[in-house]
Amino acid sequence: MASTDITSDRKRPAGEAGPVGAKTDDLAGLxxxxxxxxxxxxxxxxxxxxxxxxxxxPLVAVALVLVVWELLVRAQVTExxxxxxxxxxxxxxxxxxxxxxxxxxxxxxxxxxxxxxFLAVALGTPLGLLVARVKLVRAAIGPILSGxxxxxxxxxxxxxxxxxxxxxxxxxxxxxLGAVPSIANGLVSGVDQVPPLFLRAGRTLGxxxxxxxxxxxxxxxxxxxxxxxxxxxxxxxxxLMAAEIIASSPELGLGLGQLLENGRSxxxxxxxxxxxxxxxxxxxxxxxxxxxxxxxxxLRSRGLLVKN
Numbered sequence: 001m002a003s004t005d006i007t008s009d010r011k012r013p014a015g016e017a018g019p020v021g022a023k024t025d026d027l028a029g030l031x032x033x034x035x036x037x038x039x040x041x042x043x044x045x046x047x048x049x050x051x052x053x054x055x056x057x058p059l060v061a062v063a064l065v066l067v068v069w070e071l072l073v074r075a076q077v078t079e080x081x082x083x084x085x086x087x088x089x090x091x092x093x094x095x096x097x098x099x100x101x102x103x104x105x106x107x108x109x110x111x112x113x114x115x116x117x118f119l120a121v122a123l124g125t126p127l128g129l130l131v132a133r134v135k136l137v138r139a140a141i142g143p144i145l146s147g148x149x150x151x152x153x154x155x156x157x158x159x160x161x162x163x164x165x166x167x168x169x170x171x172x173x174x175x176x177l178g179a180v181p182s183i184a185n186g187l188v189s190g191v192d193q194v195p196p197l198f199l200r201a202g203r204t205l206g207x208x209x210x211x212x213x214x215x216x217x218x219x220x221x222x223x224x225x226x227x228x229x230x231x232x233x234x235x236x237x238x239x240l241m242a243a244e245i246i247a248s249s250p251e252l253g254l255g256l257g258q259l260l261e262n263g264r265s266x267x268x269x270x271x272x273x274x275x276x277x278x279x280x281x282x283x284x285x286x287x288x289x290x291x292x293x294x295x296x297x298x299l300r301s302r303g304l305l306v307k308n
Contacts, residue, residue, distance in 0.1 A: 084270045089277070092270040101254070109240060109255035110282055112168065116175030117236040124180040124232065128187030128225075129213060142188070145181045153178030153239035157246045166249040171240060178239030179232040186228010190221030222298055230291050237283055256282070 066086050073085045096102040131138045131145065156177045157170075164170040194217060202216035218225070244257020252258070256279050263271035 081267070081269055084273060088270040089273045092268075092274045096274075105254050105256060105259055106278060106282065108253050109244065109257065109279075112171055112255065113175070113233075113237050113240045113282075116172045116240065117179060117233050119172060120176050120179035120183055120232055120236060121229065123176065124183030124228075125187060125225075127180065128184035128228070129191070129217075131184060132188040132191035133213070133217075138188075145184055145188075148177070148181040149185055153235060154242040154246065156239070157243050160243070161247050166247055166251055168252070170247065171243050171252070174239045174243040175236045178235040182235050183228045183232035186231060187221060187225045189228070190224020191217055193224055194220040226291070226294060226298060230287070233286060233291070234283075237279075237286075241279060 069086055073080070073083055077083070093102065096105070127141075127145075131141055153174060156174045160170045160173045160177075164173060198216055198220050240255075241257045241260075244252070244255045245261045248258040248261045254262075256275055260272060260275035260279070263269070263275055
């Protein structure tokens with residue numbers, strides 16, 4: 001019987017595959033399909049496409065806002081001293097630029113915000129790891145961190161002024177109290193989402209203790225940690241603006257928060273609008289220059305983003 005099957009296979013035409021050959025062809029086709037799915041198409045994005053997809057839309061949005069703003073002013077929906085035209089805000093910015101104070105004001109706040117944020121990262125990262133990895137610490141500190149994260153950072157300005165006085169230490173204290181809980185909670189959330197299989201595999205390979213934390217836990221928790229960093233920067237910037245507005249003093253120098261408060265005191269609406277736009281601009285610039293590239297790198301390293 002077996003010899004009959006062999007003979008029939010030998011007599012089969014060359015273009016017709018047998019059962020074994022058909023299975024082999026199916027497996028080869030399946031492997032080729034999986035390879036095609038895994039392959040990442042790498043191509044350079046044309047400059048024209050980059051301009052159309054990434055540069056043009058925000059420019060159009062800004063232009064529309066300016067047009068609507070100008071139309072509201074021309075329609076006299078309210079008094080001019082309450083809603084100044086965009087040209088008045090531009091004149092205020094131009095005047096500060098000619099005096100050489102515009103960049104100085106922006107840098108005063110940006111340098112404080114970035115330094116306070118880096119200090120918050122240095123404190124919030126080990127605190128988050130400690131809370132995430134030690135059950136007793138989580139039970140004791142975890143609810144406090146969640147409560148501090150929901151507490152408005154402006155509430156810390158008054159006690160910080162009383163404790164530390166009107167100086168940069170007070171500013172940094174407010175930033176830390178606002179940003180550290182967000183960074184720590186973001187890292188805790190990222191560690192909680194690490195698959196247990198990764199931890200068991202790391203222990204099998206000898207990655208325990210600090211080595212396991214550095215080589216297994218932190219890389220796997222990176223997306224959640226990055227989200228915590230973004231939120232921590234947002235809290236740092238908002239905390240700094242609140243501290244500069246409330247605790248404005250000539251000894252602290254002129255930052256964006258003080259510029260906004262000075263505009264309110266002098267009933268200078270163009271100056272107030274200029275301060276708001278500068279605060280918004282700094283927040284967008286930090287996100288585009290720091291956090292967006294980091295997010296793309298994390299997604300690309302996990303195969304979740306096609307590299308252009």
